[in-house]
Every structure is written in C-alpha cells, then in structure tokens.
Amino acid sequence: MENQLNISSSPHIRSKVTSSNIMLMVTIALLPASAFGVYNFGMDALLMLIVTTATAVLTEFIYEKLMHKKITIGDFSAVVTGLLLGLNMPPTAPLWMGALGSVFAILIVKQLFGGLGQNFMNPALGARCFLLISFAGQMTKFVYDGETGPTPLAYLKEGALSSVNSMDMLIGRIPGTIGETSVIAIIIGAIFLIMLGIIDLRIPGTYIVTFVLFIGIFGQFSDANVGFFDPQFITAELCGGGLMLGAWFMATDYVTSPITKSGQIVYGIVLGLLTGLFRLFGGSSEGVSYAIIISNLLVPLIEKVTLPKPFGKGGEK
Template sequence: MGKLFNVSSSPHVRDRITTQNLMFDVVIAMIPASVYGVWQFGFNALLVLVATVVACVLSEYVYEKLMKKPITITDGSAVVTGMILALNMPPEIPVWIPMLGGVFAIVVVKQLYGGLGQNFMNPALAARCFLLISFAGFMNDFSAASIGFDSVSGATPLAQLRAGQEVDLAALVIGRIPGTIGEVSVIALLIGAVYMIVRKVISPRIPLIYIGTVAVFIFVFGGFDVTYTLSEICAGGLIFGAFFMATDYVTSPLTVKGQVVYGIILGVLTGTFRLWGASPEGVSYAIILSNLLVPLIEKATLPTAFGKGGSKK
C-alpha cells in the first residue's frame, strides 16, 4: 500500500483559476484597446501606459516592503490597475500625473484598506477622479491629441453631443475621435470584452444591464432619438467602464439579483450625470458611487442559506 491518502477539510473541489491568471486574462483583454490607443495617439500614449503600470507595481512593492507585508506584485492586480488608469488618461497628459494617480490608487485606495480584495472602490477609478478634481485642466485637455496624420481641435464626441451637434457614428465605433487613450475604439474594446466573456473572466450580466439601462434612460429622457442614443453609448467611457471597470470582482455584488440591481443603478446614475450633470461624462463617478452602494445591495439581496427560511407555520 504505497498510496498516499490525504485527509483535509473542505473545500475538496478545487479550481485551476488563480488571481494571477485571471489578471493576466484581463491584461490580454485590454491589449487591443491599448494598441489602438498607442497607434492612434502616438508615443506619449505608450509612455503613459508604461509609466503608470510601473508606478502602480512599484508603489505596491515599496508599500508592502515598508509595512513588512508579503509582496503581492506578482499577482498582476497592480498591473491591471495601472493599465485601467492609463487607458483613462488623455493622450497628451504629462507623465507624472498618471504616475501620481497610480501611487494614489495603490497606496491610498487599495493598500490602506488592506490590499487586494479589501478596497471599497475601484482603485483605478478612484485615482482617476482624484486626478480629475485636482488637475481639471490637464485631464480635460483633448485638444492636442493627434489622430493619424490630422490634428483635431477641441471637443470630445460627448461634448459635441451635449452642444447639440451631430457626431459621425462610424468614427465613434472605429475610434477616430478624441478621447482618453483606451476609451475611443468601441471595436477594440469589444474584442477584449468578448475574450473575457469567452474565458469566463467576467459574466456579461453587469455590462449588458448597465449599457441597456443607459440606452433606455437616454432614449426616454433624451428625446426618443435612436441616433443620439447610439452615439451616447459609443461615445465616452461607457463601453470601457461597463466591461472593464464595473465588473471588478472586489467592488461589484456577488449575487445575481445584486448584479441586476447594481447594473440598473449604474445606468441610471450615468444617464443622469450625462444629461443633467456639469460635465458631459459621468461613467467614472457613476461607477465609484455605485461601488459604495455594493455592501448595501449585497445585504438586501442576500440569498437564503440552504435549510433556512421556507414557509413558517
């Protein structure tokens, strides 16, 4: 009897999925959008991407080293945070701004609350809002962004829509518009999203409900205009936010019912901010506000445990 019998407590069924390969899949899913952004906006976009990822990983390493905690940079979560943050930056931004944001995301939003899995907000988005409030001038400056060989002046499609102008829907889908590095190309983002859904990294529930709610909201309150509604969906950070940021495991509800509620809240908030807010874009604020509501949503949609509840006589 040379066979070794292991006695261990549950769980006995294990999965091959680790934090590391999940994060790796998310990174792969962001590559089409990153490549498109770098191709369209040029060298500074690449610089921003690399610098932000380095800043995130380095600040995680330094913090954990100083606090004498286990070093977790190899799990890839800091890389994902850095990439999401970088893709949310305007292409011509001075590199130190996203780097500062990376340090804020990792140290203040993630590590001070206990590291991966403990943060109450999406670190990349919280950092983006921190930068948006602090450096409004830089963060809203899309004017210098060169598209291919031409330079476009001024407004993002959302600002144009706000001003009542028509936008070219085809340009929106392909991404030949001014905007942040990663949000411009709907096609590139959808390639990444499909990859994540096929690999079962995310479930399409939250993004679809989110985008659907925004569509209905804008359609109803924006004057029953199909082109306008489609432009609003393809413009700005909605697709990027819905698939890559609203689905963050740590800051979205676990239960199916909770995810439905969460998606609807996200959609209503985004629609409200876009139609009546001070700024034409509202995806970031909608997501971090909804992140704060997640514990409440989960409490309200807690499923009944097996053997509990049922009819009381």
Template sequence: MSDLLNVSSNPHVRSRVKSSDIMLIVLISLLPASIFGVWHFGFNALLLIVVSVASCVLTEYAYERLMHKKVTIKDYSAAVTGLLLALNLPSSAPWWIPVIGGVFAILVVKQLFGGLGQNFMNPALGARCFLLISFTGRMTNFAYDSFTGATPLAALKAGEAVNVWDMFTGNIAGTIGETSVIALLIGAVLLLVTGAIDLRIPGTYILSFIIFVLIFSGHGFDMQYLAAQLCGGGLILGAFFMATDYVTSPITKTGQLVYGCILGILTGLFRIFGNSAEGVSYAIIFSNLLVPVIEKLTPPTAFGKSRRREKA
C-alpha cells in the first residue's frame, strides 16, 4: 500500500524542534540570573543550585529505572525543574532543602502523574509551595552579606521606602534568582528571540497586574510604587520562565490571554490584600489548575468554520 494511504494517529504535522531543544534554551536563558545569584550571594547559592539540579535529575533517573520506564533525563526537563527550584530558594537555606524539594517536584508533582506532559502544575513551583508550608522559617530567611532583613516587597507592604534601582540591579535580599531584573530580562529576551516563548502570556500577565495595582493598591498612579511592585519578588521570573511552561499553560491563543489576565489579577490580589508580600508562586499554581477549564471555554475555530452561528 502506498505511504500516502497509511492511517496514523495525530498529530499529523510535527515540528523538528524537540523538547530537549526547548529545555536547553530555557537552561541557557536562566544562566544570567543563576550567575548573578552566585556572585551576589556566594558559595552557598552555588551549592544549592548544584544540589537542586542533581536531586531532580537523580530522582527522575531512579524512578524511571525502578518502574522500568524509558529514562528521560536527556530531555533536560528535570534539570530545568531543579534550576528553577534553586532560583526560588533563599541563599541561606540548608543543602537538604533542595533535596526534599527536588524529590517532591519530580516524584510527586511530575512522575506520579505520568511524567513530562502529564503534570497538572509547574513542578518547581509545586515544590516551592510545599517547602514554604513545611519549612516556613527557613524558606523566608532572606540573608546576604551578613545582613538579615525583610525583602523590598515586605518593606513596601509595611509602608517603608525602598530603592527601586537596587531592586532593578539586584542589590537586595531575596531568593537566589529573583533579585536582578536585568539578568532575568536578558534571559527573557533570549527566550523571545529563539521563539521558545512569545509575549502573549507574560505580556498579558504583567499588563493586567499593572492595571490591578493602579486601581486597587490605594497608591493611584504612583510610578515609584508601581516600579517597585514590578521589580520586586518573583514577578519577572514567574512571568517569563514559569507561567509560560508548555505543559501547564493553555495551548489556545485566546486561552493564553485569559490565563495571563488571571495571573495578573491573582498576583495583585495576593500582594495587596493578602498577608504575604509576595504572591507569584501561588498565583501560577492556582492558574495551572484552571487551565483545563480555560481551554474548554476558548476552543479555536475549526478550519472552514465561521465563528458566527449559521441561521437555520
């Protein structure tokens, strides 16, 4: 029989770009923030990054070998999870924190639900939220250069003045990967230039967050306050590197816009009205859970069909 008559399951149109190619781009794009984090916080930041990546990769390898499944560590997804988890940790965390987080991210959030492409939430953020609940004191101890104090967002929430330039350049307390907006934007540009992501989700996320802050923060059009909210916490890291995760974000174009709006509203809601100064992680996790509903409500128009209902 001619190959033209062979019947196969979808997808019928495939891209030459492999998952490993995309994950490698993400790893490279995270290098500026990682390098800055190590330079800013010192050796313990490097130790946490190495331990976190190793824990995730080894957990995935061990589970797949024990379950007699194909070993998939060469797709770099476990390495990306480990690096993102490390960048969401304070540099003062002990080495066993990323070990527990890495095992939870890969085993509980990813592998027990079927592996890459089947997890219902971002594994790195799922692990971070688990660690925040389990080890709150250690996960909120932000220290650097022999100084322990509140993050700029916490100070901002308490009504104190903050230095926006220091927040932009990274001369502040915070997690390993969230402090330098410059380093994160360099990585984000790489993701956009290579086509690994587009601006639909991060752009909608940030824009809707800005609108929410302008309306509900009580500071009106105070650009100093708005800039501090944009530069503080994990907003840039979350918007470009975690909210855009292919597995846990909508595949429909309209759904991505809706998803971005929900992210911005939830982040603003958690930051301004919640007890915590931050809210990106929980906003992304909660929005991940809504993705099936968003996709169901925003299906693309089938080829040859019109959005307008035909009259009977």
C-alpha cells in the first residue's frame, strides 16, 4: 500500500511552455518592427508605443484589482496588446487617442468577455477599428519626412502604380502606421517566432497566397486597372499597409484563430479573400484590420465544420 499510484483525470501531458513564455517571445519578436518605427518616425512613435503599452497594462491591473480577480499582468498578454495597438497607430496621432484605444482593447474586448482566452476578437485590432470609426481623420493622417501625403496603398487604389517605389516599401521608407512600414523588420520577428515553434506557416502562408491569387486575378477589374498578375502591383500590395504585420502577428493569435489544421487553412483563405475584396473594391485602400476581425467572428463556425469526427457512436465508422 505504500507504493500506491496517484490517479488523476486527463490530460497527463505537461509542457514547460506557458502563456507568459509565449507572450514574452511575441513581445521580443515585435521589437525589430518597433525599433524601426522609432527610427523612422522619431520620438512621436516612441511615446505612442510607451503610452499604449503602459495604459494596457495599467488598465488590466486596475480592473482585476477592483473586481478582486487574480492579477495577470505578469503573463505579458496586456503588453502584447498595447504594443500591437501602438504599432497600428499613426505616429502623429494624439497620445490620448492611443491611451483610449488601449483602455477599449483591455476593458471592452478582453476583460468584459472573461480575460485572456475568452476574447472573441483580437483586442488590439478591435481597438484600432474603434478608433478608425471614431476618429477617422486623425487615424488616416500620415506624415513622413515632415510632409503629409497619401500612403503607397492610396496611390495603388487610384491606379497610380508608377508613383510607388517597391524597394522603399520593402525597407520601410514610406508613410504609414508605426509598425507596418518595414517588411524586413516584420519578417525578422516572424522568423524568430517560427524558429521557436510559436507560429507556423499554415495561417500566414495561406493568407498571403490567397491574397496574391485574388489581387492577381481581379486587380484588372478594380480602380487600380493593372494587368493580369502584374508583378509590381502584387509586390506593392504585399509590402504596403498592415498585411504583413497582420498576417504574422495578429491573424496567428492563439485565442482568436482556429485550433484545427484544416480550420486554419480555411481561416487563411477567408482572410485572403476578405483583404483582397476590401482593398480592390472597398471604399478604403486598406482592409486588413476588418478582414481579421470578421474572420475572428467566423472562427466558431470554421471549427465546427472542420472539427474531426470521433470514431464510434455518432461518428464515422
């Protein structure tokens, strides 16, 4: 009787990987894009990133303190939310606007739905869309090198492909939000996460390939009026706006993306189709944020359809 075994319910597999480990690695992976944003836009960008991140952490702490809940700011999820929101903000936006967005992301989108693991959409993107609807003028005003002007995506939308320099877009020498301009910096962070096994290519790969196929086929029918699979147009669309930041860092969010492998493929296809549809035929030149949020809402349905059926009663035989 001295050697009795302890029996407990499944699962029995344990891992040293925790939510806080994952969120910390995501934070580190976002540092290249953050550093380039500060280099590109200066002190305004740095202050915005500090304000959005600090406000997100403080909001979570105050809410959980008031509600007598366990303090969870140590899991770095609020840090990731605040940092992602800051990277999605124009560098010239007022700091109070970034703070308001962080409060909305943590309080409304995350905590009021149960906290980490319960939110139905990406909190940072939910806050960005809230700010876009509420303060459209300031959220779409971009200044680069001291001059206010349209983004490369706006030129593409107008059919002015010749006004776009794809190399500048790849490096990041263009107007835009703080973290979306440099594709190189974003890819460095994405490679870091892939090497650690935190994300894989299934969602972002399917997303990007579907988007390329869509704009390659239908670009000639849009206001852009480009040729069938025009390489310069496709390259500019890939490097412009929030596509890369969204594909690698927000569409792959564990909480708001499907858990099934086939569901992730379907999810990526939906993302690509919606982004292409919004960019080519929508009223705005961008569409990544809304595409991801709508796809987040479809995740329960996608999982229901793609969930493998168990063998036995009610399942496949």
